[in-house]
Amino acid sequence: MKYILVTGGVISGIGKGIIASSVGTILKSCGLHVTAIKIDPYINIDAGTFSPYEHVVPHITDAIQEWVMRQAKVSVDDDGIEPEVCVIELGGTVGDIESMPFIEAFRQFQFKVKRENFCNIHVSLVPQPNSTGEQKTKPTQNSVRELRGLGLSPDLIVCRCSTPLDTAVKEKISMFCHVEPEQVICIHDVSSIYRVPLLLEDQGMVDYFCRRLDLPIEMRPRKMLTKWKEMSDRSDRLLEQTSIALVGKYTKLSDSYASVIKALEHSALAINYKLEVKYIDSADLEPAALQEEPVKYHEAWQKLCSADGVLVPGGFGVRGTEGKIQAINWARRQKKPFLDANSTEFDPETKHPVVIEMPEHNPGQLGGTMRLGKRRTLFKSTSSVLRKLYGDAEYVDERHRHRFEVNPELKQHFEDRGFRFVGQDLEGERMEIIELEDHPYFVGVQYHPEFTSRPIKPSPPYFGLLLAASGKLQNYLQKGCRLSPR
Numbered sequence: 003m004k005y006i007l008v009t010g011g012v013i014s015g016i017g018k019g020i021i022a023s024s025v026g027t028i029l030k031s032c033g034l035h036v037t038a039i040k041i042d043p044y045i046n047i048d049a050g051t052f053s054p055y056e057h058v059v060p061h062i063t064d065a066i067q068e069w070v071m072r073q074a075k076v077s078v079d080d081d082g083i084e085p086e087v088c089v090i091e092l093g094g095t096v097g098d099i100e101s102m103p104f105i106e107a108f109r110q111f112q113f114k115v116k117r118e119n120f121c122n123i124h125v126s127l128v129p130q131p132n133s134t135g136e137q138k139t140k141p142t143q144n145s146v147r148e149l150r151g152l153g154l155s156p157d158l159i160v161c162r163c164s165t166p167l168d169t170a171v172k173e174k175i176s177m178f179c180h181v182e183p184e185q186v187i188c189i190h191d192v193s194s195i196y197r198v199p200l201l202l203e204d205q206g207m208v209d210y211f212c213r214r215l216d217l218p219i220e221m222r223p224r225k226m227l228t229k230w231k232e233m234s235d236r237s238d239r240l241l242e243q244t245s246i247a248l249v250g251k252y253t254k255l256s257d258s259y260a261s262v263i264k265a266l267e268h269s270a271l272a273i274n275y276k277l278e279v280k281y282i283d284s285a286d287l288e289p290a291a292l293q294e295e296p297v298k299y300h301e302a303w304q305k306l307c308s309a310d311g312v313l314v315p316g317g318f319g320v321r322g323t324e325g326k327i328q329a330i331n332w333a334r335r336q337k338k339p340f341l342d343a344n345s346t347e348f349d350p351e352t353k354h355p356v357v358i359e360m361p362e363h364n365p366g367q368l369g370g371t372m373r374l375g376k377r378r379t380l381f382k383s384t385s386s387v388l389r390k391l392y393g394d395a396e397y398v399d400e401r402h403r404h405r406f407e408v409n410p411e412l413k414q415h416f417e418d419r420g421f422r423f424v425g426q427d428l429e430g431e432r433m434e435i436i437e438l439e440d441h442p443y444f445v446g447v448q449y450h451p452e453f454t455s456r457p458i459k460p461s462p463p464y465f466g467l468l469l470a471a472s473g474k475l476q477n478y479l480q481k482g483c484r485l486s487p488r
Contacts, residue, residue: 003074004087004215005120007108009154011096011145012127015257016162021125021189022091024199028208029087031199031226032219037078037085039070042093043100066107067114087217096124096149109153121214124149124156128163128171137163137171139178146179155180157214158207160187184210196234196457203227229458237271244270244472245278247309249329251322253281262315265452268460269468272485277468280305284314284325291325306332311339311443311471316450334444339470341463342446377402377449379425379434386424388435388445390479391462398425400449407448408433443470 006025010018019040026036074088092108094101112120126142146156159179161167167175167188176183187205189198212219246266252258256279263279270277285291286302306312312333314326333340380397381389392398410431413423425435425447438444443466455461460468469475478485 003071003085003115003119004217005070005074005111005115006087006089006123006211006215007120007154008089008091008123008125009096009105009149009156010092010094010125011149012141014095016095016125016127017189018091018093018125020195020198021123021160021202022089024202025123025207026087026089027199027230028203028227029089029211029217031224031230032208032217033224034087034217034219035077035079035083035085036087036089037074037076038089038091039073040091040093041066041104043098043104066104067111070111071115087215096145096152102152105149105152105154112154118216121157121211122154123158123160125160125162128161128167128175130164137165137168139171139174142175143178150180157181158185158187158210160189163188163190166190194234194237196230196237199227200231200234226458233271233457236274240271240274240276242274242472243276243278244311244468245280245309246311246313246467246471247280247282247306247329249282249284249287249306249312249314249326251284253283256281259315261450261452261455262313265455265461265464266313266468268455268457269465271457272460272465273468273472273474275468275472280309282306282329284322284329287325287328288322309338311341311467313340313467314342315452334438334441337441339443339467339475340441340445341443341467375401378428379449380428380430381425381435383422383424386422386435387437387443387466387475387479388424388447388463390483391466393483400447400451401453402449408436443467443475 008018008022008025010016022038022040026038030036070088070090075084077084079085090108092101092104096105112122124146126145128137128139128142130137142159142161146159149156156179159175159181161172161175167186167190172183172186172188175181175186179186184206187202187207189201192198192201208219211217248259248262250259256263266279267277282302282305283298286295286298287306291299291302306329312329314330330340330342332338376399378397378399381392381395383389389395408423410433413433416436417423420439422437422439423433423435424437426432427434432448434448436446445463445466447463451461451463455464466475469478
């Protein structure tokens with residue numbers, strides 16, 4: 003097993019995740035089986051209960067070294083083959099007190115797995131102040147010095163910058179960070195993040211990994227990377243545009259819905275459309291907002307009414323729930339394409355329990371009590387739109403993260419009024435997918451389809467939403483769920 007650790011310095015949000023994903027993409031294009039691990043530096047805290055405003059993607063582990071080695075062997079491909087390379091993204095910034103135990107764990111880890119099986123990529127910032135226009139290397143020098151002082155020596159330094167690195171700047175970083183010039187990689191601002199794997203490839207990253215980690219890679223044209231380049235070129239010349247209203251509780255920070263936005267982008271790119279996301283705070287749609295903040299209320303409804311489709315992502319707690327229901331009701335009545343990804347919590351004292359707690363959930367204890375991970379959903383209808391979008395599959399395996407579910411006692415009540423529960427769990431007790439009859443596209447799912455969306459293979463529920471929003475869904479279904487070559 004080969005391990006590639008991605009660390010970051012100078013600032014948070016520098017792009018470690020994009021670099022880690024891009025490394026995995028180019029290695030996978032070489033025919034290798036690759037897996038990935040994301041570690042966030044929290045100890046003795048259930049990060050799963052955080053608000054997205056506190057942290058975007060919570061994960062936590064214990065006994066980290068053994069856990070990493072065990073998890074790295076878990077197959078993530080359909081063929082069930084054990085991965086050959088594990089890309090590990092260590093969250094946070096080098097120097098943060100929270101990440102110190104994890105840095106120390108990986109300092110020891112590199113000796114446990116041996117040097118020829120461990121490689122460290124350090125992502126750093128090269129700022130370019132407008133006052134001078136000069137690219138500054140000192141932040142990167144200081145970040146690398148701190149990392150080396152903690153016992154990790156970067157094999158590759160990935161420099162984030164607004165413009166391509168000057169040769170002199172690259173040589174300076176090489177000199178003062180104790181690496182060869184070829185080990186300094188420049189990732190400047192580009193039109194699309196899908197160009198990042200191509201930048202890494204162009205600067206010889208695959209060749210370096212072959213030598214450094216002795217990877218069994220044949221140097222030949224790679225079909226996957228050719229597709230990736232075609233997709234990147236296509237993303238730069240999109241002309242038509244479609245808009246989706248994202249109605250949620252955490253819209254002040256777009257990163258709160260990072261996976262959702264990416265899933266929308268993947269689907270929009272697949273049909274050659276630019277994507278415009280209209281962020282709407284669900285609380286601004288509620289009648290109370292008309293009295294308290296009328297300007298925000300009218301602006302929110304104007305955004306909703308002008309959108310081509312509506313998406314309501316998951317959320318917890320009572321705040322904003324009424325606004326989500328208002329948006330869903332509007333989409334239903336106006337026959338606007340709509341997707342509801344995951345469920346929300348409601349008043350526990352209600353006399354009409356449409357959404358209830360799962361029987362195994364312990365009320366009052368939020369941490370670690372959710373229905374988590376991959377679960378199978380069986381399609382109960384052959385005419386289901388979502389089933390067709392999934393390739394007429396009999397079942398789908400998607401990731402879940404919830405502690406509430408639709409009350410099964412009300413199933414017949416909904417179906418008598420046109421809501422069809424077309425997907426259920428293996429026991430037929432949990433309602434997983436709902437579709438509305440006589441509507442262009444009105445779909446609700448209990449799971450999180452955005453987690454399995456990929457740029458070259460978009461998530462079917464999101465793909466259906468974008469097809470419907472652009473007026474192409476019926477034509478797509480009539481053609482046997484095939485896109486035209488154009």
